[in-house]
Amino acid sequence: xxxxxxxxxxxxxxxxxxxxxxxxxxxxxxxxxxxxxxxxxxxxxxxxxxxxxxxxxxxxxxxxxxxxxxxxxxxxxxxxxxxxxxxxxxxxxxxxxxxxxxxxxxxxxxxxxxxxxxxxxxxxxxxxxxxxxxxxxxxxxxxxxxxxxxxxxxxxxxxxxxxxxxxxxx
Amino acid sequence: xxxxxxxxxxxxxxxxxxxxxxxxxxxxxxxxxxxxxxxxxxxxxxxxxxxxxxxxxxxxxxxxxxxxxxxxxxxxxxxxxxxxxxxxxxxxxxxxxxxxxxxxxxxxxxxxxxxxxx
Amino acid sequence: xxxxxxxxxxxxxxxxxxxxxxxxxxxxxxxxxxxxxxxxxxxxxxxxxxxxxxxxxxxxxxxxxxxxxxxxxxxxxxxxxxxxxxxxxxxxxxxxxxxxxxxxxxxxxxxxxxxxxxxxxxxxxxxxxxxxxxxxxxxxxxxxxxxxxxxxxxxxxxxxxxxxxxxxxxxxxxxxxxxxxxxxxxxxxxxxxxxxxxxxxxxxxxxxxxxxxxxxxxxxxxxxxxxxxxxxxxxxxxxxxxxxxxxxxxxxxxxxxxxxxxxxxxxxxxxxxxxxxxxxxxxxxxxxxxxxxxxxxxxxxxxxxxxxxxxxxxxxxxxxxxxxxxxxxxxxxxxxxxxxxxxxxxxxxxxxxxxxxxxxxxxxxxxxxxxxxxxxxxxxxxxxxxxxxxxxxxxx
Numbered sequence: 034x035x036x037x038x039x040x041x042x043x044x045x046x047x048x049x050x051x052x053x054x055x056x057x058x059x060x061x062x063x064x065x066x067x068x069x070x071x072x073x074x075x076x077x078x079x080x081x082x083x084x085x086x087x088x089x090x091x092x093x094x095x096x097x098x099x100x101x102x103x104x105x106x107x108x109x110x111x112x113x114x115x116x117x118x119x120x121x122x123x124x125x126x127x128x129x130x131x132x133x134x135x136x137x138x139x140x141x142x143x144x145x146x147x148x149x150x151x152x153x154x155x156x157x158x159x160x161x162x163x164x165x166x167x168x169x170x171x172x173x174x175x176x177x178x179x180x181x182x183x184x185x186x187x188x189x190x191x192x193x194x195x196x197x198x199x200x201x202x203x
Numbered sequence: 204x205x206x207x208x209x210x211x212x213x214x215x216x217x218x219x220x221x222x223x224x225x226x227x228x229x230x231x232x233x234x235x236x237x238x239x240x241x242x243x244x245x246x247x248x249x250x251x252x253x254x255x256x257x258x259x260x261x262x263x264x265x266x267x268x269x270x271x272x273x274x275x276x277x278x279x280x281x282x283x284x285x286x287x288x289x290x291x292x293x294x295x296x297x298x299x300x301x302x303x304x305x306x307x308x309x310x311x312x313x314x315x316x317x318x319x320x321x
Numbered sequence: 322x323x324x325x326x327x328x329x330x331x332x333x334x335x336x337x338x339x340x341x342x343x344x345x346x347x348x349x350x351x352x353x354x355x356x357x358x359x360x361x362x363x364x365x366x367x368x369x370x371x372x373x374x375x376x377x378x379x380x381x382x383x384x385x386x387x388x389x390x391x392x393x394x395x396x397x398x399x400x401x402x403x404x405x406x407x408x409x410x411x412x413x414x415x416x417x418x419x420x421x422x423x424x425x426x427x428x429x430x431x432x433x434x435x436x437x438x439x440x441x442x443x444x445x446x447x448x449x450x451x452x453x454x455x456x457x458x459x460x461x462x463x464x465x466x467x468x469x470x471x472x473x474x475x476x477x478x479x480x481x482x483x484x485x486x487x488x489x490x491x492x493x494x495x496x497x498x499x500x501x502x503x504x505x506x507x508x509x510x511x512x513x514x515x516x517x518x519x520x521x522x523x524x525x526x527x528x529x530x531x532x533x534x535x536x537x538x539x540x541x542x543x544x545x546x547x548x549x550x551x552x553x554x555x556x557x558x559x560x561x562x563x564x565x566x567x568x569x570x571x572x573x574x575x576x577x578x579x580x581x582x583x584x585x586x587x588x589x590x591x592x593x594x595x596x597x598x599x600x601x602x603x604x605x606x607x608x609x610x611x612x613x614x615x616x617x618x619x620x621x622x623x624x625x626x627x628x629x630x631x632x633x634x635x636x637x638x639x640x641x642x643x644x645x646x647x648x649x650x651x652x653x654x655x656x657x658x659x660x661x662x663x664x665x666x667x668x669x670x671x672x673x674x675x676x677x678x679x680x681x682x683x684x685x686x687x688x689x690x691x692x693x694x695x696x697x698x699x700x701x702x703x704x705x706x707x708x709x710x711x712x713x714x715x716x717x
Contacts (some may be wrong), residue, residue, distance in 0.1 A: 097462030165286025218433030
């Protein structure tokens, strides 16, 4: 059991527990903060997978933008200050069993893969160069790259149409 | 590589500890004379009126959303910028097209008045 | 003398391995020790910084500043810290205790975390990850989270409002910040801080991308929350904002965090745009590189204080209009123009400095022309509104 494996188990446990607390916290603000802990756990997992870029992208996008946006959205509603009822209803036993069944089948599928899976990769130092070039290469991912920008603009326009206060003459 | 990230984790812990140590010292050294007036919420010297919750306006959400969109766009652009030396000219133009499309989104938001702080 | 830091590192490593410890364990321990030393020093500089700021702002305002405690008032900060240590710790009734006490830790941790990737001297960098710039952006977001937690957990309307306005401001100015950081990335071909300093061998980036440097500097000042963007802590406006309910050393930590953050962004501007530790003779004597770095960071810190003492505070709607309608479009245009011009200059063989200077000059002229056109159209609209007669008497 090397130190890396111990660290992986610890971080994985923290992420799982935080995720469970997200859905079972009675106060919405606490749920938001547990979500941030879960996302941070995923970022540490990316570091353990030797991909520093994805780790900082995870923190910069998920924690910096999405988690803050979720907390703002929660604050926009009145539900935040009310101590809501416990978030677990009567059917939690069945739901727990379904989740365990899903986990078991996923585990069975993963264990059938040839191990260990290490992609024949260039050294991590030069990964970003290759990614950047592939993103704009005509034989690479140029179409998804540009469509991603169109998708982002569509999301922006949609959210503005839904969320802004009605203007005069509209 | 892992050592570098260990340094980062360690310095974050050291930073939190550097803040935690004086605060802990403060809690140890400070007098403790609780008083209902002292632990009441501050509202310029008068009694608190109503719930301590204000509903935020929708403008906060729009700013957060626009930041999210531009954050994702910037994350797409970082690998493009890192590979810049090895790119050909048309590849640079493709990146410029990416930025222009999102600039168009910003101009839409501007025209529709979503950027006003009402 | 030619490599004191490497020499120290090797000396310690040999010492510890000589005690019979495993080599990787020794490397880990040395890294942890380095983290502790760097973090401790970054925090301890706050004492000097607060004194320097108070003296400078006082001189700008034609008064003396602290000069009683210690020679030239140098021990004033320590006296203030001792005073804060003995203040009673008040946690408001109904506040969320754990989040309340965790918030200052997050804010300080996010500021000190930036120093992990700061290249202090040739060969002296805490953590040479190749994603340094994006790491700086993401670590700054932890500070934003801390402020939000501080506002949410104090059971106080004003703290909540102040915290969210602060968060909205910091999040808005993060957009031009990130885009202006893309410019040195493409000029250096890497996100790692050490590589960015290496790439400034011939010419500092401020000469290749002055507009990007300006946008980065201004956005960073707005992110820190210093004047003229210090609406969130303006005592006369929203009663101290998100840290109303904090007393004693917890408030002190917010305060210290803000000052160290201001010095950190001065150091970042020095590293990314002013060449970091580069200077005559820096490669031969790394200690000289450290001196250059500190000198440049201090000069930028002086500029930050100078700006604070000079400009009045701007309103929040002016600030948002400034950000979204001026700085962000400008940052986008600067990025596009710099990318195209640099590639053209390298391919066609034009001298880089001249090509970029021309491009930047044209952008400045274009921006001023657009601003002037908008101002004159606004003035014309005002004149028309004044000239129009209120009533038109009927001519019988």
